[in-house]
Amino acid sequence: MDRIYLDHTATTPLAPSVLEAMQPYLTGEFGNASSAHWFGRKAKDALEGARNRIARAIGAKPSELFFTSGGTEANNLAIQGALRAARKRGKTHLISEAAEHHAVLDTCEYMRDEGFSVTVLEVDAEGRLSPESVERALQPGTALVSVMHANNEVGTIQPVKEISRITVGRGVPVHTDAVQSVGKIPVDVEDLGVQLLTLSAHKIYGPKGIGALYVRQGTAWEPVFHGGGQERGKRPGTENVASAVGFAAAVELVLEEREREMQRLQLLRDALQRELRAAFPRILVNGHPDFRLPHLLSVSFDAGAMPMEGEMLVTNMDLEGVAVSSGSACTSGSVQPSHVLLAMGRDPGTAKATLRFSFGRGNSQEELPIVAGIVRQVVERMTKVTRK
Numbered sequence: 001m002d003r004i005y006l007d008h009t010a011t012t013p014l015a016p017s018v019l020e021a022m023q024p025y026l027t028g029e030f031g032n033a034s035s036a037h038w039f040g041r042k043a044k045d046a047l048e049g050a051r052n053r054i055a056r057a058i059g060a061k062p063s064e065l066f067f068t069s070g071g072t073e074a075n076n077l078a079i080q081g082a083l084r085a086a087r088k089r090g091k092t093h094l095i096s097e098a099a100e101h102h103a104v105l106d107t108c109e110y111m112r113d114e115g116f117s118v119t120v121l122e123v124d125a126e127g128r129l130s131p132e133s134v135e136r137a138l139q140p141g142t143a144l145v146s147v148m149h150a151n152n153e154v155g156t157i158q159p160v161k162e163i164s165r166i167t168v169g170r171g172v173p174v175h176t177d178a179v180q181s182v183g184k185i186p187v188d189v190e191d192l193g194v195q196l197l198t199l200s201a202h203k204i205y206g207p208k209g210i211g212a213l214y215v216r217q218g219t220a221w222e223p224v225f226h227g228g229g230q231e232r233g234k235r236p237g238t239e240n241v242a243s244a245v246g247f248a249a250a251v252e253l254v255l256e257e258r259e260r261e262m263q264r265l266q267l268l269r270d271a272l273q274r275e276l277r278a279a280f281p282r283i284l285v286n287g288h289p290d291f292r293l294p295h296l297l298s299v300s301f302d303a304g305a306m307p308m309e310g311e312m313l314v315t316n317m318d319l320e321g322v323a324v325s326s327g328s329a330c331t332s333g334s335v336q337p338s339h340v341l342l343a344m345g346r347d348p349g350t351a352k353a354t355l356r357f358s359f360g361r362g363n364s365q366e367e368l369p370i371v372a373g374i375v376r377q378v379v380e381r382m383t384k385v386t387r388k
């Protein structure tokens with residue numbers, strides 16, 4: 001069976017050029033970057049080269065970038081590290097928003113258990129947070145605002161720049177999770193005005209298990225892990241040199257292609273949206289019509305007319321050879337409706353009857369009629385079954 005992969009928001013395949021860049025550091029030049037000998041120096045040079053290239057890509061200084069095991073860890077380090085440092089100055093209030101990834105929301109809950117006060121702001125029906133609501137939520141004790149750059153389930157892009165303009169003037173740092181935005185829309189720490197920013201390699205054709213946290217120079221932030229002195233003592237642990245090199249190669253690859261590739265994927269995305277709309281006139285497109293990632297389409301079927309479980313939709317699509325998601329991959333397997341769609345005001349039935357298509361480098365125009373035909377077939381079959 002020829003399979004079609006439309007789940008690039010969950011993860012992406014390693015690009016051949018990325019694998020090629022990594023290979024030497026998995027075999028011949030395998031040294032520990034902390035060792036003083038030739039092998040160690042080779043590894044250290046590669047690691048620092050990777051740091052330089054990634055930092056340059058987001059407008060940061062190399063000394064402001066710390067490698068992590070991925071986006072989840074970087075989000076944890078950003079929030080926990082900033083709050084622990086702020087507590088020493090008597091600041092214990094955190095602001096975030098309801099459509100964040102669980103790596104942020106669950107960390108917020110953890111910090112609440114640790115004695116911090118947390119405000120989780122509502123988003124509108126298109127998944128957007130208003131900068132004014134952030135302004136209203138600010139308190140003298142606010143230590144951090146954490147707002148994602150682009151949402152992984154519906155693609156809505158948050159007004160991070162506008163938010164940081166308001167908060168930074170009041171001495172409140174902003175953290176943004178840019179895991180889904182880098183390589184899709186411009187990501188520049190100066191332009192966004194943020195103090196902390198999260199990246200992950202596996203969403204951009206890099207290896208899984210590596211990411212980075214940007215911490216602007218001068219930002220009060222404490223390490224969460226303790227051990228060796230790696231990453232200037234801020235994130236100890238033997239460095240994953242091959243993956244760091246792969247991460248840098250992936251960042252450069254997606255940035256080099258970004259404008260051209262995103263235009264191409266947006267055309268594919270919009271064409272599928274039109275096809276699905278023609279087949280199901282009452283379909284709801286989730287996310288903001290303008291401020292939305294160009295490669296992502298999230299649609300909800302009219303639950304009143306045809307109640308459906310997203311997981312069953314995904315399974316049936318998979319049986320026909322099309323890989324999609326019903327929401328966030330991280331919450332797949334749970335039968336709960338997506339917290340993002342609920343936050344946007346969808347009712348639980350509609351939230352469950354949702355499919356997310358996310359396009360990537362391997363997708364082409366020829367796949368569109370196949371995918372649209374399979375969606376039609378699967379939905380019709382499932383509607384018949386649920387009506388029986």
Ligand SMILES: Cc1ncc(COP(=O)(O)O)c(C=O)c1O
Pocket residue numbers: 009010069070071072073075101103148150151152177179180200201202209210211330
């Ligand atoms: C917005 C967002 N943040 C964080 C993460 C977690 O990143 P990682 O898989 O690298 O831990 C994801 C992954 O799905 C994501 O979409």
